[in-house]
Amino acid sequence: MISVEGLYYSYSHDENYAVEGISFEINEGEILGFLGPNGAGKSTTQKVLTGLLPLQKGKVFIAGEDIMKVSKSFYNRIGVSFEQPNVYMKLTGYENLKFFASMFDVPTEDPYELLRLVGLEDAANMKAKEYSKGMLQRLVFVRSLINRPMIWFLDEPVSGLDPTAAAQIKELIKHKKEEGVTIFLATHNMHVAEELCDRVAFINAGKIILIDTPRNLKLRYGERLVRVEYKSNGKIKRELLSMTETADIEKLNTLISSGKLETIHSMEASLEDIFIKVTGRELV
Numbered sequence: 001m002i003s004v005e006g007l008y009y010s011y012s013h014d015e016n017y018a019v020e021g022i023s024f025e026i027n028e029g030e031i032l033g034f035l036g037p038n039g040a041g042k043s044t045t046q047k048v049l050t051g052l053l054p055l056q057k058g059k060v061f062i063a064g065e066d067i068m069k070v071s072k073s074f075y076n077r078i079g080v081s082f083e084q085p086n087v088y089m090k091l092t093g094y095e096n097l098k099f100f101a102s103m104f105d106v107p108t109e110d111p112y113e114l115l116r117l118v119g120l121e122d123a124a125n126m127k128a129k130e131y132s133k134g135m136l137q138r139l140v141f142v143r144s145l146i147n148r149p150m151i152w153f154l155d156e157p158v159s160g161l162d163p164t165a166a167a168q169i170k171e172l173i174k175h176k177k178e179e180g181v182t183i184f185l186a187t188h189n190m191h192v193a194e195e196l197c198d199r200v201a202f203i204n205a206g207k208i209i210l211i212d213t214p215r216n217l218k219l220r221y222g223e224r225l226v227r228v229e230y231k232s233n234g235k236i237k238r239e240l241l242s243m244t245e246t247a248d249i250e251k252l253n254t255l256i257s258s259g260k261l262e263t264i265h266s267m268e269a270s271l272e273d274i275f276i277k278v279t280g281r282e283l284v
């Protein structure tokens with residue numbers, strides 16, 4: 001559904017690249033997460049893919065269309081949600097959605113229904129300038145659904161939202177995926193990436209370092225550890241043992257056969273642990 005090959009972008013039109021030779025594909029109905037710290041190149045990639053920035057170098061095909069020569073109908077098929085709320089402050093939430101809907105020539109969603117989906121139904125007739133930051137973010141988010149897009153670009157969809165609002169937004173994203181929507185999701189939040197994404201691309205300094213399912217990333221790069229509790233001289237001792245180091249494996253076997261083992265839990269590396277391991281950088 002989305003195919004990107006050798007994409008470069010430089011704001012200064014020189015060798016100083018914000019995005020440097022990235023390639024990836026997103027299949028129909030798949031959520032691909034772009035996981036990386038601030039300045040990694042996530043938003044720049046999203047902007048080039050959605051036509052907000054011109055394609056300087058590389059090939060991008062979206063739903064079969066070369067983005068160098070997209071038709072007008074291309075914009076009917078994509079939805080874009082931004083990290084920074086960019087709405088008309090003097091218009092109400094409802095008017096913002098109604099106005100945005102008028103820019104498409106395909107059937108659009110009912111603004112009230114969209115506002116209801118993100119708990120803004122009571123604020124429908126309030127001017128956007130009276131909205132809180134989280135409310136504005138939810139408004140921008142549902143605005144991106146107005147044209148019923150089949151390809152959806154989301155930049156930090158839940159950052160800064162309270163847990164209830166974040167859960168609501170995540171459920172909506174899962175629901176859209178089930179409907180077959182193809183989703184590009186940029187985030188620096190490993191929990192969001194892990195919960196929502198079929199595959200995750202680690203992006204750092206403009207380059208994709210790894211791309212795979214969260215499970216495969218953990219199996220391939222996460223150190224496998226077990227946390228054990230066992231009896232020793234009448235007391236409970238806790239220890240972390242590696243599943244790859246011989247001495248630790250022997251110790252675990254001894255604990256099991258001696259009957260001293262009280263509890264055992266496998267410990268998974270987090271996506272952030274793996275990100276740090278392969279890039280040397282933290283996500284935040």
Ligand SMILES: Nc1ncnc2c1ncn2[C@@H]1O[C@H](COP(=O)(O)OP(=O)(O)OP(=O)(O)O)[C@@H](O)[C@H]1O
Nearest residue numbers: 011012018019036037038039040041042043044045
């Ligand atoms: N308008 C701009 N002009 C010049 N440089 C820019 C501009 N926007 C971004 N950059 C630079 O491009 C690089 C990639 O930034 P980008 O915004 O794509 O990163 P990001 O991963 O989306 O991070 P963030 O979450 O902070 O937006 C950074 O070095 C950033 O400083």
